[in-house]
Amino acid sequence: MSDSVSKTLTTYERYLIFVERIILNINNGKLLSKEHVYRILSESLESGTGEIFERSLAEHSKQLQANFDAQTDTVKQAKATQSLRAMKILKDAWEQWQTNYQVHDTCARGLQKILETEEQDRFLALIQVLDPNHTPVFERQHLQIFTELLKKTAETLADDLGAFQLRQFAIGLTRGLASFDLLEGFLVSWLYESQQQVGFERTKVLGPWQIWAQQIESPLPKELFAGQALNQSAAAIAQSQRSIDISAWVELSILLRYLQNGLVRWFDQQPYDTKAGLHMTGITFVAFAMIWGELSSGFQKAQNLSERDRQYFAKICFRLSLQTLRTFAQRDNFPLYGGVFASFSGESFRETINYLDQPLKEAENTQEKARILTVLGYSQARMGQHHQAIALHQEALSLAREVGDQRCEIANLNHLSRISLIQKDFRNSESQAQRAVILARQNGDRQGEANALANLGYSEVMLTRLQEYVTPEEMETPINHLERGQKLSEKLNDLQNQALCWVALGTAYVALDQPQQAQIHLELGLTISQQIGDRDLQALSHAYLGEAFYQLNQLESATYHACLGMYLLEQRLSKAWQHSAALIVVLQGKLSSESFSNILQQMRSQFIALIGIDGFDHLPNLIERYRQGDTKTS
Structure with missing residues (x-):
């Protein structure tokens, strides 16, 4: 076909001819493999025309199938079958090309975002590009291709500082993946060490941190893990920084993300128990979010850095904390009730959980923010910080109502009711629990109902005890509520709610003089x-x-x-x-x-x-x- 004729054809028509030639060449033995066809596609397809090629491929495939169905002659049927097999090779090559193109395109667009950003803000741009809450997520293949793009682009930049920065990003990404490969074999081995408690509890047990510190070679993660093993805040590391090695911090961001994801995947596959159940995913997310929150706090106090660097790297660490929390809040098994911190001792669950409140103010998704605030409110209550807990739960309650997240609304009513119990405000506790019971039953929220029944029964017991004389008849309704709550909690394996029901029932029998x-x-x-x-x-x-x-x-x-x-x-x-x-x-x-x-x-x-x-x-x-x-x- 001459060039003049070719130019008069539409892209769709040219691709129909192109597909026909590939099928013919496969049948004639000129193209012998999917890989060979893939190379032809890579060299021939024009940018931005994938959808048109897809239509031409579908049309030609339809024609070949119709031709096969119409054949009655054995020889012609064999040729039609050969053409269908050739089409299968072409389709497989096209599928591979699409996958690789999408990965390359994602990486190229990410690089473009970084290059469009002012040099002094490119590290933050990198963190935004790699945000696991964006689609598509940068998986290992993306990171490897992205690293090569960074290197190649650095070679073309006339600006030495900009080129150096891109190389630092590439070095950090490479080292981050390599460091995870080094630790992957030790991801959960600490769970099986003798005399171990579940590993994020900050006690004198070995936990994951010491093992990881022993295995890792890079200085920054080694220092971080060693500090965590000694129950030291990560803030001290950031606070002591005299200069910033960007590649080291990029490496740490990748390493912690992969460690977190690996642990979450492993815990998700385990049976629900106090050793390694689904509730441990919550501990994992919050533990890693806490680390970034502590690092951010440390950077704000890093006197050896310029004011600009202090605020900039504090912001980056907060962004990483926020990304972790948002990933957590999107999960189906997001825990709205107690159990997330069941394996933390009261003393070891550090005050620094407060650091996590700051990135929440940036959260765009109201439902995610409501859920995260619910967990943080529960955490504050567990530490005895009831005023802070009430403020968090009330804000979460308002946000949950705003977006119609009724499970979250019920959970916060229950948490507020339980705090009222602790504060001996039994009337308020009873009122909140009654609303939670009604909503839970309307929405089929069994866990919410179990918690509400426990709170309601307990508050009723305590209100009845205020009377001078207590009769069995007066305790009948509270005891029924508690027994129903206990049985439902047992079915749901909700240990904390079971404990509350047992304690409340015991309290009722003390009041009835049935010791x-x-x-x-x-x-x-x-x-x-x-x-x-x-x-x-x-x-x-x-x-x-x-x-x-x-x-x-x-x-x-x-x-x-x-x-x-x-x-x-x-x-x-x-x-x-x-x-x-x-x-x-x-x-x-x-x-x-x-x-x-x-x-x-x-x-x-x-x-x-x-x-x-x-x-x-x-x-x-x-x-x-x-x-x-x-x-x-x-």
């Missing part, structure tokens, strides 16, 4: 609350066990539990410590001061195991404070 029933339920609640690390429920369990054993006239056990309840409630800033202190004063009167002191000394080792020497020594001070009328909680 044996109370003891059974409270000990069940204590066991589970210790298992999940809920300090509030542990404190209440001990406090009411003190009352139950007093009713049973087992005064030594009553002394032990009442003292623990008093101390733990005071530590949790709950005024309920005064009730345990009042019981202790009664016990002192029954036992005599000398006998009471002897019981404390006999149980000294048991006390120290739970509250330490300082806690044990503090018990007499609390008793004296109560006697003197000092009802402060701190």
